[in-house]
Amino acid sequence: MANNSVAVPGKKKSFKDVCKDNIGFFFILPWLIGFCVFKLYPMGSSLVYSFTDYNLFDGMNVVGTLQNYVDVFTDRKIVTALKVTFKYAFFEVPLKLVFALFIAYILNFKIKGVNFFRTAYYIPSILGGSVAIAVLWKAVFRDDGLLNGFLAIFGIQGPSWLSNAKCALFVVIFLRVWQFGSAMVIFLAALKGVPQDLYEAASIDGASKWRQFFSVTVPMITPIIFYNFVTQLCQAFQEFNGPYIITQGGPRGATTLISLLIYNKAFKEYDMGMASAMAWVLFVILAAFTAVSFLSQKYWVFYSDEED
Amino acid sequence: MKKKIFKRMMATSLVAAMALSMTACGGSSDKDASADAEKPAAEADKAEEPAAEDKAEEPAAETEAASEAADASTGEASGDYEECALTISWWGGDSRHEATQKAVEAFQKKYPGITVECTYGAWDGWEEKMATAFSAGSAQDVNQINWNWITQYDSDGSVFLNMDDYKDVFDQSQIDSKWIEMCRASDGSLAGIPISMTGRIFYWDKTTFDEVGVAIPTTLEELMKAGEAFKAKGDDYYPLCLGEYDRMILMVYYLESKYGKDWVTGSTLNYSKEEIVEGLEFIQSLEDGHVIPSIATIAGDGAASIDQNPKWIDGRYAGIWEWDSSASKFSDAAEGREIVVGDYFPDFGDNKGGFAKVSMAWAINAKTEHPKEAAMLVEYLMNDAEAAKILTSERGIPVSKAALAASEADLNPTVVEANGKVLSWVSNNFDPYFEDAKLKNSPDGVYYDVMGGLSYKDYSVEEAADILIEGVNDVISGAE
Known part of the structure; x- marks a missing residue:
């Protein structure tokens, strides 16, 4: 150039x-x-x-209407799906980050065979949302599945994970939390970048491991936490595969995330206008959350090249 | 210098690897890969045939085709056809794929010069794929379609070829005109050719009924008593299992038996709120009487469908209410158990209520470049004795008289029995909007909302009836 x-x-x-x-x-x-x-x-x-009534087969009859956007905020099913999506993201993102950071922290110690564990923990992320995972998940969580069988050993009668609205959302959240590999690898790289002398200084000052983690490690890796938070948030709002393959959005719409509803509107009801409007609302919500996250940076993210 | 050469080699191999991986991606992401895999073999077969032999065979094919056309009293001999490449699509299971591929191969042998490329897959996601293909005009020449696609995709009769224009190639007289008429688009054109008719009927797991010590129910009263007996055997034993959509269809059969009138005519729902409440109460009484498991129980089983449900496989669910054409899927799943076709319950009402629908049809893409040859392929798959023997009941019991006569000995006797019972019983008409996505979609369709809400006790029967009426009216108001 x-x-x-x-x-x-x-x-x-x-x-x-x-x-x-x-x-x-x-x-x-x-x-x-x-x-x-x-x-x-x-x-x-x-x-x-999104400003038309475009249907895949009937074409466009009304152009320049805001009706789709009005419907997004008034249609009972869409509003419910939006609420479920918020709930999903609210639980999935922090759980996944905490889990990924926790495992990355452990794997950062000098343990025998650590490379094996690093690979093993990454494997679920490769599997993604496939049919095999759906079969596995159902086998674990169905009424007489592995989990309830395990709980029964201790005399606990497990809930009906797949048919109870609250539990079903947890089942779908847990799938993505389990696939924490990519976030973990990034955390691991960040942890390796924390200078050892800071830990040495902290331990000389008598800080416990716990204290070191919260007062040294976490502040040092906040840029990476921030990066993971934003990417995971974007992924969570767009989550599709998990509920599609495991619960198909059921029971009673408890796991119908907005992306699943967009897909159904577009490719099952052929209502492209409505589906487009829903997609744009999702886009704006995501953009807003990302913008807020970026604005919040100055309160909690510390870049090492910053001057005090 | 050496370093430079090494660098170049590395770059070349990386580019090659990238190109290869991109080709591989293209292949694996294409659902039609398996179908395409067939193509080279078919083409290779053809390539091996010397051109002279091709030509020598042609007159024979012509006379054969001509004599057949004469047999079927079709006017013009379909012998003179253009050499061309056709494409065909269908969905189904492995056995249907194999049989159809064989039939297509036989067609190619019969009409040298016409090559047919097959695209096929499982039902999951198929409808979405074909909907976009029809919308974009990129669908195959010949397509296996669901009956409601005619109303859904062909609102102006421009998506599917009018088969009336090819009466001399496709012999319509082999099919009961009653069924043919069901495949007309709104402009009156014949959008598809019905392959088979189907309706809902009970299938019972006789092995379980024997274990429980109850006779197979022939009346509603007996079924209710069976519910009690099954409960005594074990809490997870049920004489019948109904999903949301099964419940909806059973309710309509029940109401039509009781009141005689069709569920919907044109844009009118023929049932009042009181009558629908009665239907919903009937469904609820089955659940309350331990005849059917609740929707929550079925969801908790964690199976994608009843035939994959471990409780159906091991006999704890001992009955289903299914399309007669689906029998083999369910009996294959319940390996080692005796599955028998049930009877309609006379105590539902005074009428032989219920409906039969076109289970599937062959339709030709209106944009095909070879309409006549495509019609020849449909004629072959529908009416040819050779094809009928290959295809047997892979798409249900054929409605084509010629195909039925040729394949009768090879048909699955259970399916034949069920289909016979359905067609001799049902007397109501089927509304093409009954299967509209807004109603039938899982899990956000109206039927799922109503039946699920009722079972989960989210709705009272009155509320459920209101939602159902509003949902159905919303969909059919678009009908003429």
């Missing part, structure tokens, strides 16, 4: 110079084309659709 030619006022740039100046665009062209065709265009068209 470096340009050695000196622009002379009044002299037109040669074609070669123009090419040289803009060669960077040429390098990112594949990405740029992909972005425009597969991201920008669909996003733009969905924004347009």
